[in-house]
Amino acid sequence: MTGSAAGSEDLTRNRILAALPEPERERLRPDLERVDLSLSQPLYEPGKRIESVWFPVLGVCSIVAELAEAEGPGVEVATVGDEGMVGLPVFLGVGIPTERSVCQVAGWGLRMDADRFRDALAVVDGVLQQTMQRYTQTMFTQLARNAACNRSHRTRERCARWLLMTADRMHSNQFELTQKFLAQMLAVRRSSVSEVAGALADEGCISYRRGVITVLDRERLESRACGCYRTLREVVDTEFPPGPGRGR
Secondary structure: OOOEEOOHHHHOOOHHHHOOOHHHHHHHHHHEEEEEEOOOOEEEOOOOOOOEEEEEEEEEEEEEEOOOHHHOOOEEEEEEOOOOOEOHHHHHOOOOOOOEEEEEEEEEEEEEEHHHHHHHHOOOOOOHHHHHHHHHHHHHHHHHHHHHHHHHOOHHHHHHHHHHHHHHHHOOOEEEOOHHHHHHHHOOOHHHHHHHHHHHHHOOOEEEEOOEEEEOOHHHHHHHOOOHHHHHHHHHHHHOOOOOOOOO
16 A cells, blocks of 8 residues: 655644644654555454554554454454544553554545654653553543443444434544444444344434445434443543544
8 A cells, every 4th residue: 555745734633643742743743644544454463463553543453352263253442533543552562462453434544654653752852652542541541441341332323323423523424334234333243233223314314325334314313322432432532632623
Protein backbone atom coordinates (compact mmCIF):
# COMPACT_ATOMS: atom_id res chain seq x y z
CA MET A 1 0.00 0.00 0.00
CA THR A 2 1.47 3.32 -1.09
CA GLY A 3 1.05 6.35 1.12
CA SER A 4 1.83 10.05 0.90
CA ALA A 5 3.56 12.55 3.13
CA ALA A 6 1.46 13.72 6.06
CA GLY A 7 0.61 17.41 6.27
CA SER A 8 0.55 19.42 9.48
CA GLU A 9 -3.26 19.55 9.40
CA ASP A 10 -3.47 15.76 9.05
CA LEU A 11 -1.78 15.32 12.42
CA THR A 12 -4.37 17.44 14.22
CA ARG A 13 -7.18 15.11 13.06
CA ASN A 14 -6.05 12.25 15.28
CA ARG A 15 -6.70 13.08 18.92
CA ILE A 16 -3.49 11.62 20.34
CA LEU A 17 -1.36 13.61 17.92
CA ALA A 18 -3.53 16.71 18.35
CA ALA A 19 -2.89 16.55 22.11
CA LEU A 20 0.85 17.03 21.56
CA PRO A 21 2.43 20.50 21.51
CA GLU A 22 2.90 21.71 17.95
CA PRO A 23 6.73 21.45 18.04
CA GLU A 24 6.44 17.77 19.06
CA ARG A 25 3.89 17.06 16.33
CA GLU A 26 6.16 18.64 13.76
CA ARG A 27 9.08 16.57 15.02
CA LEU A 28 7.03 13.43 14.35
CA ARG A 29 5.57 14.53 11.02
CA PRO A 30 8.45 13.39 8.73
CA ASP A 31 7.98 9.85 10.06
CA LEU A 32 4.19 9.79 9.56
CA GLU A 33 2.71 8.65 6.28
CA ARG A 34 -0.89 9.24 5.20
CA VAL A 35 -2.41 5.91 4.12
CA ASP A 36 -5.78 4.41 3.29
CA LEU A 37 -7.35 1.89 5.65
CA SER A 38 -9.31 -0.65 3.64
CA LEU A 39 -11.99 -3.07 4.80
CA SER A 40 -10.53 -6.23 6.39
CA GLN A 41 -6.97 -4.90 6.10
CA PRO A 42 -4.74 -6.59 8.73
CA LEU A 43 -2.72 -4.14 10.80
CA TYR A 44 -0.88 -6.68 12.92
CA GLU A 45 -1.12 -10.41 13.53
CA PRO A 46 -0.68 -12.63 16.61
CA GLY A 47 2.74 -14.19 16.87
CA LYS A 48 4.32 -11.69 14.46
CA ARG A 49 6.37 -8.59 15.17
CA ILE A 50 4.46 -5.32 14.79
CA GLU A 51 6.16 -3.38 12.00
CA SER A 52 4.07 -0.18 12.10
CA VAL A 53 1.79 1.76 14.41
CA TRP A 54 -1.31 3.48 13.09
CA PHE A 55 -3.12 6.66 14.08
CA PRO A 56 -6.62 6.44 12.52
CA VAL A 57 -8.31 9.62 11.35
CA LEU A 58 -11.42 8.12 9.79
CA GLY A 59 -12.60 4.53 10.18
CA VAL A 60 -12.76 1.86 12.84
CA CYS A 61 -10.10 -0.73 13.68
CA SER A 62 -10.66 -3.77 15.88
CA ILE A 63 -8.49 -5.58 18.38
CA VAL A 64 -9.51 -9.25 18.19
CA ALA A 65 -8.65 -12.06 20.61
CA GLU A 66 -8.20 -15.29 18.68
CA LEU A 67 -9.78 -18.50 19.96
CA ALA A 68 -8.95 -22.11 19.26
CA GLU A 69 -10.47 -23.23 15.97
CA ALA A 70 -12.93 -25.53 17.74
CA GLU A 71 -14.15 -22.64 19.91
CA GLY A 72 -15.30 -20.48 17.00
CA PRO A 73 -14.22 -17.14 15.49
CA GLY A 74 -12.21 -14.54 17.33
CA VAL A 75 -13.87 -12.10 19.70
CA GLU A 76 -13.50 -8.37 19.41
CA VAL A 77 -12.22 -6.91 22.69
CA ALA A 78 -11.75 -3.23 21.74
CA THR A 79 -12.08 -0.78 18.88
CA VAL A 80 -9.95 2.18 17.87
CA GLY A 81 -10.88 5.31 15.93
CA ASP A 82 -9.54 8.83 15.65
CA GLU A 83 -9.15 8.99 19.43
CA GLY A 84 -6.40 6.42 19.50
CA MET A 85 -3.55 4.40 18.11
CA VAL A 86 -3.30 0.85 16.79
CA GLY A 87 -0.14 -0.85 18.00
CA LEU A 88 -0.34 -0.32 21.74
CA PRO A 89 1.86 -3.41 22.39
CA VAL A 90 4.75 -1.41 20.89
CA PHE A 91 4.28 1.33 23.48
CA LEU A 92 3.98 -1.24 26.25
CA GLY A 93 7.19 -2.94 25.18
CA VAL A 94 5.55 -6.22 24.19
CA GLY A 95 7.70 -8.10 21.70
CA ILE A 96 5.05 -10.20 19.96
CA PRO A 97 1.28 -9.57 20.26
CA THR A 98 -1.18 -12.33 21.13
CA GLU A 99 -4.11 -10.54 19.45
CA ARG A 100 -4.64 -9.29 15.94
CA SER A 101 -5.87 -5.98 14.62
CA VAL A 102 -7.91 -5.43 11.48
CA CYS A 103 -9.71 -2.52 9.85
CA GLN A 104 -13.46 -3.07 10.16
CA VAL A 105 -14.79 0.20 8.71
CA ALA A 106 -12.70 1.68 5.91
CA GLY A 107 -11.16 5.13 6.16
CA TRP A 108 -7.65 6.55 6.40
CA GLY A 109 -4.98 7.33 8.92
CA LEU A 110 -1.30 7.94 9.59
CA ARG A 111 1.26 5.15 9.69
CA MET A 112 4.63 5.22 11.47
CA ASP A 113 7.43 2.68 11.55
CA ALA A 114 7.39 0.93 14.92
CA ASP A 115 11.11 1.46 15.52
CA ARG A 116 10.80 5.17 14.76
CA PHE A 117 7.90 5.33 17.22
CA ARG A 118 10.07 3.72 19.90
CA ASP A 119 12.77 6.30 19.20
CA ALA A 120 10.23 9.11 19.55
CA LEU A 121 9.10 7.75 22.93
CA ALA A 122 12.68 7.82 24.20
CA VAL A 123 13.20 11.55 23.57
CA VAL A 124 14.07 13.33 26.82
CA ASP A 125 11.39 15.82 27.94
CA GLY A 126 9.06 14.67 25.17
CA VAL A 127 5.36 14.51 26.01
CA LEU A 128 4.52 11.60 23.69
CA GLN A 129 5.25 9.14 26.51
CA GLN A 130 2.82 10.85 28.91
CA THR A 131 0.18 11.21 26.21
CA MET A 132 0.39 7.52 25.39
CA GLN A 133 0.05 6.68 29.08
CA ARG A 134 -3.21 8.63 29.16
CA TYR A 135 -4.43 6.82 26.07
CA THR A 136 -3.53 3.46 27.58
CA GLN A 137 -5.73 4.26 30.56
CA THR A 138 -8.68 5.03 28.26
CA MET A 139 -8.14 1.64 26.59
CA PHE A 140 -8.16 -0.10 29.97
CA THR A 141 -11.44 1.66 30.68
CA GLN A 142 -12.87 0.48 27.36
CA LEU A 143 -11.77 -3.12 28.00
CA ALA A 144 -13.32 -3.13 31.48
CA ARG A 145 -16.52 -1.50 30.27
CA ASN A 146 -16.82 -3.92 27.33
CA ALA A 147 -16.52 -6.91 29.65
CA ALA A 148 -19.20 -5.55 31.99
CA CYS A 149 -21.42 -4.46 29.11
CA ASN A 150 -21.34 -7.82 27.36
CA ARG A 151 -22.36 -9.53 30.58
CA SER A 152 -25.02 -7.13 31.83
CA HIS A 153 -26.74 -5.32 28.95
CA ARG A 154 -29.20 -6.47 26.34
CA THR A 155 -28.12 -6.97 22.74
CA ARG A 156 -30.28 -4.09 21.51
CA GLU A 157 -28.68 -1.68 24.00
CA ARG A 158 -25.19 -2.81 23.03
CA CYS A 159 -26.02 -2.56 19.33
CA ALA A 160 -27.24 1.03 19.73
CA ARG A 161 -24.05 1.85 21.61
CA TRP A 162 -21.78 0.41 18.91
CA LEU A 163 -23.66 2.17 16.13
CA LEU A 164 -23.27 5.49 17.94
CA MET A 165 -19.55 4.90 18.50
CA THR A 166 -19.08 4.06 14.84
CA ALA A 167 -20.97 7.16 13.72
CA ASP A 168 -18.76 9.24 16.04
CA ARG A 169 -15.59 7.80 14.53
CA MET A 170 -16.85 8.24 10.97
CA HIS A 171 -18.08 11.80 11.67
CA SER A 172 -21.18 10.91 9.72
CA ASN A 173 -24.66 9.53 10.27
CA GLN A 174 -24.17 7.17 7.33
CA PHE A 175 -21.48 4.51 7.04
CA GLU A 176 -20.86 1.00 5.75
CA LEU A 177 -20.93 -1.72 8.38
CA THR A 178 -20.84 -5.42 7.57
CA GLN A 179 -23.14 -7.81 9.37
CA LYS A 180 -20.09 -9.91 10.22
CA PHE A 181 -18.40 -7.01 12.01
CA LEU A 182 -21.53 -6.04 13.91
CA ALA A 183 -21.99 -9.66 15.01
CA GLN A 184 -18.37 -9.75 16.15
CA MET A 185 -18.77 -6.51 18.09
CA LEU A 186 -21.86 -7.83 19.82
CA ALA A 187 -20.60 -11.42 20.22
CA VAL A 188 -23.84 -12.77 18.73
CA ARG A 189 -24.91 -14.73 15.65
CA ARG A 190 -25.58 -12.87 12.40
CA SER A 191 -29.25 -13.80 12.63
CA SER A 192 -29.42 -11.90 15.92
CA VAL A 193 -27.86 -8.86 14.24
CA SER A 194 -30.63 -8.82 11.63
CA GLU A 195 -33.26 -9.06 14.35
CA VAL A 196 -31.82 -6.28 16.49
CA ALA A 197 -31.04 -3.94 13.60
CA GLY A 198 -34.55 -4.55 12.27
CA ALA A 199 -36.04 -3.60 15.63
CA LEU A 200 -34.06 -0.34 15.75
CA ALA A 201 -35.17 0.38 12.18
CA ASP A 202 -38.81 -0.27 13.08
CA GLU A 203 -38.46 2.24 15.91
CA GLY A 204 -37.19 4.90 13.51
CA CYS A 205 -33.66 5.02 14.92
CA ILE A 206 -31.80 3.76 11.85
CA SER A 207 -32.14 2.32 8.37
CA TYR A 208 -30.01 -0.66 7.33
CA ARG A 209 -29.83 -1.53 3.64
CA ARG A 210 -27.17 -3.51 1.79
CA GLY A 211 -24.57 -3.07 4.51
CA VAL A 212 -25.11 0.69 4.88
CA ILE A 213 -26.29 2.09 8.21
CA THR A 214 -28.01 5.47 8.33
CA VAL A 215 -28.72 7.01 11.73
CA LEU A 216 -32.12 8.64 11.24
CA ASP A 217 -32.76 9.88 14.77
CA ARG A 218 -29.65 10.15 16.90
CA GLU A 219 -31.48 11.26 20.04
CA ARG A 220 -33.78 8.26 19.83
CA LEU A 221 -30.86 5.92 19.18
CA GLU A 222 -29.03 7.30 22.23
CA SER A 223 -32.13 6.63 24.33
CA ARG A 224 -31.91 2.96 23.27
CA ALA A 225 -28.18 2.64 24.08
CA CYS A 226 -26.79 1.43 27.40
CA GLY A 227 -25.04 3.89 29.71
CA CYS A 228 -21.65 2.57 28.58
CA TYR A 229 -21.81 4.79 25.49
CA ARG A 230 -22.03 7.98 27.50
CA THR A 231 -19.41 6.82 30.00
CA LEU A 232 -16.81 5.96 27.35
CA ARG A 233 -17.53 9.07 25.34
CA GLU A 234 -17.00 11.28 28.39
CA VAL A 235 -13.76 9.49 29.33
CA VAL A 236 -12.29 9.96 25.87
CA ASP A 237 -13.56 13.53 25.38
CA THR A 238 -12.09 14.54 28.75
CA GLU A 239 -8.64 13.15 28.01
CA PHE A 240 -8.60 13.89 24.27
CA PRO A 241 -11.12 16.58 23.29
CA PRO A 242 -12.34 16.50 19.68
CA GLY A 243 -10.91 19.16 17.42
CA PRO A 244 -12.82 22.11 15.93
CA GLY A 245 -15.71 20.94 13.81
CA ARG A 246 -15.32 17.36 14.99
CA GLY A 247 -17.54 17.38 18.04
CA ARG A 248 -20.14 14.71 18.72
